[in-house]
Amino acid sequence: MKLFPYKPRRYQEEIVQTIFDCLKDRKHLIMEAPAGSGKTICALVACLSFVSENDKGIIYLTRTNSQQKQAIQELKRIAEKLDLKAVSIQGRTNTCLLIDAIPSLKEKNMSNEDVARLCAARKKRSLEAMRGKEEWNRCIFFENFLLIKNELKFDRVVAAEELVEYGRKYKICAYEMNKMLAKKADIIIAPYIYIFDEFLREKFSMLYS
Known part of the structure; x- marks a missing residue:
């Protein structure tokens, strides 16, 4: 105890x-x-x-966002006694700042699959642009993440909502920050669906293994 x-x-x-x-x-x-x-x-x-x-390592599954927040609050207190890294994760639909920034995208009420396709296409164009190729319809949030990802510093226990707020303030992709921290975490707080949905479980395993 x-x-x-x-x-x-x-x-x-x-x-x-x-x-x-x-x-x-x-x-x-x-x-x-x-x-x-x-x-x-x-x-x-x-x-x-x-x-x-x-x-x-630990994957702690929750049903609701409020349960995620409670787990993060408790982990922040435990972290005063134990050197640990923890993060809660949410999908692109809850963390994509590009959709929030472009009204025409926000109005579409996009599904998880739609957002995943949009993200992949925008990231591909951004990578091409950063190599010197002229590209349109990129993602400035992803580009900013790539430029400063090695300089980012966070608390040892971080909620996904905190990353969204940080990303919105500094125009950095919250989803990519979430992935980066999860790969280094001792404990990941995730929704049940990340394990029980076969497609999401495979994606989750690839992203955070």
Whole structure:
């Protein structure tokens, strides 16, 4: 319980130990507890205690953005006791600043696949332009990311929303920053769909392996 950032409440030590033992014994665990019982912090402390001893990484899945935010808040507190890097991730539809910047794109209500195709095409043109070829319909956010990615500095625990705010302020691609940090993270907070959707799971595995 040395990573626990609060004074443990009733049953929390037992919950942490149960999760830790299941990880150690390679067992599955289904746990149900009332709201406010500290399930998030107990799961994070148990998993981080285990991986710190076993050189593993963690993918922590959530159903909602509010659950992502809660996990990040708890990790920021744990990071006061443990040297860790963590980031929450969201898809292009939630992080693409180019769409926000161009009204004609924003009005299209684009699907994930549409945004992925747009992103790939714009990035390709940007790379060609940076090699000296004259290109239109590029992505200035992606180009700015490439120019300064080695100079970017962030806190050890970062929410996807923080990257969007940073990207909007400095005109840098939040999606690319998100990928960059995730590749270096000890723990990634992601939506359930990134694992349970076969297409997204394959993309996720390629991007963050």
